[in-house]
Amino acid sequence: MRTDNDSWDIKTGVGSTALFVAAARALGGRDPDAPARDPFAEHFVRAAGPEWVDLLEGRTPEHPLLTPDFGAQFQQHQIGRTRYFDDFLASATAAGIRQIVILAAGLDARAYRLAWPDGTDIYELDRPQVLxxxxxxxxxxxxxxxxxxxxxxxDLREDWPKALRESGFDPSAPTAWLVEGLLIYLTPAAQDDLFTAIAALSAPGSRVAVEQMDPLPAEAVAAMSEGDDAGSEWVNMIYNEPRTDTTAWFGAHGWTGERVALTDYLVRLGRTPVGAGPRQQSLISLVTVARTATGS
Ligand SMILES: C[S@@+](CC[C@H](N)C(=O)[O-])C[C@H]1O[C@@H](n2cnc3c(N)ncnc32)[C@H](O)[C@@H]1O
Structure with missing residues (x-):
């Protein structure tokens, strides 16, 4: 169970989710038709210890990331969202944005992996041990x-805007913000505070891309909580509560944007959503919102 001031490193608690999604990116990128690839993910997974190397080498076929239902869907989910946010950042820099903030950066290696125009600053926020x-x-x-x-x-539950400014962030310059794989680890109130802080720090022309998840049905939570596996650990780490819709929140604050369901996005990429069993990926949406260049 979570507490208001719990902490973690890369192998424990919420930090371990960064490793888990990196492993999904490493595995999902092996598909010859993968819509995105993150070769850095494999470096992190191998550095995390022998049990993670075993996963990559196929010595733990029972691992949740390798199952035909959850594993196949989750790999596709991670690769799909990687492509969505890669494209978001490419479009932001093409429009002239040179300030990027990655909230809960985890093992996101985009600062190393993507091509950046000269003069781009990337701010990565996460717990110290993860970075x-x-x-x-x-x-x-x-x-x-x-x-x-x-x-x-x-910690994103603390005064992160102050820490961001002290690191050199310029609130008068337009910013592209990335919120990938974070919201469910925040309470609904902390999510609202996060959006309020992002909007307050966003000069006209700023953009925000967000992954959001609708709450899991109660039966799914009950079924997952019963096990003593990765699923039950994860379900105890998230705040599975109704929360503000991202597009609605920013819309009410004068921004415009668009939300697409992950499964529709995969189809848009020419992919068929994979996997049998309950579709956790059908609860996921990808959202991009923008503040008009004149400010609103
Ligand atoms: C599932 S990972 C996603 C990482 C990365 N965005 C990605 O998609 O690969 C969740 C990340 O959120 C970070 N995180 C969650 N709550 C946080 C908080 N309150 N403060 C700082 N980091 C937080 C964790 O440390 C972890 O790296």
Whole structure:
């Protein structure tokens, strides 16, 4: 169960979810038709310990990420969202935005993986141990970021806007904000506070991309909680409560945008949603909102 001031590193609690999604990206990217690939994910997974190497080498076929129902869907979900947010960032930089903020960056290696125009600043916010694991793993493998990468080691339940400004963030410049794989780990009230802070720091022309998940049905939660596996651990880490719709929240604050269901987005990419069994991925939506260039 979560508490208001719980903490974690890359292998424990909420931090372990960053490793789990990185593993899904590594595995999902092996599909020859994958709509996105993240070669850095494999570096993180291998650095996390022998049990993770076993997963990549196929020595743990019973691992949840390899099952034909949950595993297949989850890999496709992660690769699909990677493509969505990669495209969001490419479109933001094409429009001239040079300030990127990745909230709950986890093992997101976009600062290293994507092509960035000169003069781009990327602010990555997450807990200190998570950012340190990323930096140390990629430095040991000889990689350097392709943009100015600023680590902002902070808890998003605390005064992160202050930490962001102190790291050099310029609120007068338009920003592209990324909120991928985060909202369900915040209470609905903390999510509203997060949106309020993003909007307050967004100059005209800023954009926000968000992954949001509708609450799991009560029966699914009950079934998952009964096990003693990764599913039950995860369901105890999330705040499975009704929360503000992202498009509606930003719409009410003068922004415009669009929400697409993940499954529809996959179809748009020419992919057929995979996997048998309950479709957790049908609860996921991808959202992009923008503040008009004149400000509103
Ligand atoms: C599922 S991972 C997603 C990471 C990354 N955005 C991605 O999609 O690969 C969730 C991340 O949220 C971070 N996180 C969750 N709650 C947080 C909080 N209150 N403060 C800072 N980081 C938080 C965790 O440390 C973890 O890295």
């Amino acid at each position: 340190a694991f990323k930096r140390e793993t990629l430095a040991a493998a000889g990689f350097t970021p392709g943009a100015r990468r600023h680590e902002v080691a902070v």
